[in-house]
Amino acid sequence: MHKLARHVRFSITPFLADERRGYNSYASEPPGEGLSIFFDLCVELAGPVDAETGFVVNVLDIDEKVREFVVPIFAASIKEDFRRGRHTPLAAIAELLRLAWARLAGRFGLAKVNRLSLALNPYRKITVESEVSKMLYYSEKFEFAAMHRLWNESFSDEHNRQVFGRCANPAGHGHNYVVEVTVKIPGSETGLRMGDFERIVDDEFIGLVDHKNLNADVAELRKINPTVENIAALAWEKLVGKFGESALQRVTVWETDKTHCSYCGA
Secondary structure (H helix, E strand, C coil): CEEEEEEEEEEECCCCCCCCCCCCCCCCCCCCCCCCEEEEEEEEEEECCCCCCCCCCCHHHHHHHHHHHHHHHHHHHHHHHHHCCCCCCHHHHHHHHHHHHHHHCCCCCCCEEEEEEEEEECCEEEEECCCCCCEEEEEEEEEEEEEECCCCCCCCHHHHHHHHHHHHCCCCEEEEEEEEEEEEEECCCCCCCHHHHHHHHHHHHHHHHCCEEHHHHCHHHCCCCCCHHHHHHHHHHHHCCCCCCCEEEEEEEEEECCEEEEECCC
16 A cells, blocks of 8 residues: 655635636645735545556646645635634634545545645644544644764774764764654644643753753763654653643654654653
C-alpha cells in the first residue's frame, strides 16, 4: 500500500463575490486578489500503484478535485464568517476538513483519502485522519539554537572520531534546531489556546535548551550524547502531560534541513 501526498494551494478573497481563475498553481489557484487568505491543503491518499501508469493517482486529478469540490466550501464558509464579522475557530476549520473529506471520498478509484492537513501558516497546521472522528491534531514549529559535542567516554579517541566524525570536534559545534510539537485534541480546541500552548513549550522545553551547551548546561543530557534522537526524547519527557485535555502526540526535531527525528513516547 502506497501513500501519496499532494499539496494544493489556493487563495480566497473574502469580499469578492467570485474567485478568478489562476494560472500558477505553485503559488495558488484561485490566486486571490490583493490581500487574500492563503491555504495549503495537503491531501494524502492510500492505495495500490497502477501497473500501467505507475501512479496511485495522477496528482493533477487531486488538484482538479480539490478545486472543484473543496475550494467552494472553504470560500463559502470564510466569506460568510467575514460578512458576519465572526471568528473562525479551530473546531470550525476541522469541520471544513471533514466536509472536504466527505466531498473527496470515492473520487480517486481504488485510492482512499487517508489524511487531510491544512497549513494555518508556514509553522502551524491542523490535521484530521477521518471524516467522522472528532479528533484533530494541532502542530506548531519552534526554533532554538544550541551547541553540542558527540562523544562517548568509553570509546577510544580514534573510535570516537570514526563514529562521530566532525561532530566529535573537541570545541563542539552548533545548530539552529527546529522542533515541531503535535497534540491530539478531543472534539474541539476547548482547553487549547495558541498563546498558552506556546508558553508551555517555551517554559518547559525551549528555555531549557535555547542558547545552551547541551552537554554541559542541560542536566538530562550530561550523561548521554545530545543527539537529535535524544533531544526529541527529552522534549517529549518535558512536554508530555502538560497540555490539559490535549494529549501530546509527537515531537519532531530537525537538526538540519536534511536530518530530523520524531519521538512518540515509549
